[in-house]
Structure formats: C-alpha cells, structure tokens
Amino acid sequence: MSVSKDYLSEIGVVFSGKNKYYNFDTWKESKNGKLFVCGLPGSGISSLGNVISNKYNTEYVNLSTMAKKLFIDRYGNKTYDALLKNSDGNKLEHIDNLYNLVEKYIIGYNKKCVMAGSIVSKLGNSILTNNNGVIIIQTSAVSSIMGNMRNRRNKLELNFNDITRKDINKFESICKSIYGKPESLSI
Numbered sequence: 001m002s003v004s005k006d007y008l009s010e011i012g013v014v015f016s017g018k019n020k021y022y023n024f025d026t027w028k029e030s031k032n033g034k035l036f037v038c039g040l041p042g043s044g045i046s047s048l049g050n051v052i053s054n055k056y057n058t059e060y061v062n063l064s065t066m067a068k069k070l071f072i073d074r075y076g077n078k079t080y081d082a083l084l085k086n087s088d089g090n091k092l093e094h095i096d097n098l099y100n101l102v103e104k105y106i107i108g109y110n111k112k113c114v115m116a117g118s119i120v121s122k123l124g125n126s127i128l129t130n131n132n133g134v135i136i137i138q139t140s141a142v143s144s145i146m147g148n149m150r151n152r153r154n155k156l157e158l159n160f161n162d163i164t165r166k167d168i169n170k171f172e173s174i175c176k177s178i179y180g181k182p183e184s185l186s187i
Helices: 005-014 024-029 045-055 063-075 077-085 091-108 118-122 141-153 165-179
Strands: 020-022 034-038 059-062 113-116 133-136
Touching (some): 020 165, 024 133, 034 045, 045 113, 059 063, 063 077, 063 091, 063 118, 077 091, 091 118, 118 165, 133 165
Parallel strands (some): 034 113, 059 113
16 A cells, blocks of 8 residues: 555645654753743643753743734834734735844744744754754644644744645754754654
8 A cells, every 4th residue: 555645745734743852952051052942832832842941041022922012012002003914915015024123033042042933944044053952833724723723722822834744844944954963853
C-alpha cells in the first residue's frame, strides 16, 4: 500500500509533531540572549514561554501584547483600530510598520528573556544571533484553530491569523541555516 504525498501533508492538519529547539543550550548559558517561542497562533506559545521564563528565572515578553503597545504608542488608537478592522484599506502597510516596530524593539532589548509570539516567524534572520535560541511549536492546524477560538473567548485583541504553516516552515528553514539541526530536548 502506498501513501500519497497529499495525505502525508494533511496529517499535519490533525497531528502535532515534536517542538523544534534551536540553540537552546547556548541561550541557557548566555547572559543576555533571547529565546524566541513561536508557532501557529493559538498553539500555546504564551503558555510555553511563561513556563520557560519561570523555570530559568528570566523576563518574559509577550510579543503580541508588546506589538499592540508599540503600534499604538507610535501611530495611535485610531490607526490601530483601522489595522484590526482593515477599515482604511492600508492593512499591509500597517502590518509592515508593526513588524518593523517589533523588530527594532527586539534588537534593542539587551536583557536575557523569553519572547513569545507567532509574529517571530515573520521577522526573519535579523533577530537570530549567536546568543539567541528558538523554539518552534509544532502544533496541528486543528489545535491552533481551537486555541484561537479559546483566545477569542478570552478577548485577546491582536491575533496574527495571517501567519500560516508556510510562514513557520520558512522560519524553520532560516533557523536551520543559522543554527543547524534542531536539538532533541524536553523541557
């Protein structure tokens, strides 16, 4: 019996894989490294980020919350509302501005910390340095959708629903090219 490639790719919609850890041990030993936790929206990024932050006694930064704060501080509530509702037709411009603000914030942050958010997958290799590590949560699309529904009930406002498995896979390729193969860890 042969298994089609399409079937195998659809398995990722239902079944979750093991999380991927890149440069984690180096981050643990660093004095001011950042550990980025990312995955599909609703996949447990914040929960895992908090657990690791507490375990290693480091600061925790929720990048979705920080992105909202940075954007409102720079462009105001009216433009933020336009971003959420896409009411002014400039959503792509607003999203680019948001990504730029978050990237600058990350680069300028000089304390050891855990930074969690699906937005990490959109920022690329400028944030990945020798002292930084990455955890990519390998959740299924079904789990992500259920997490998103739970988050909406809890009224989390800014959700990066435009982040897809393709974005996560692209970011994982960047991590592999910088750090090599993922480490086998269990936290």
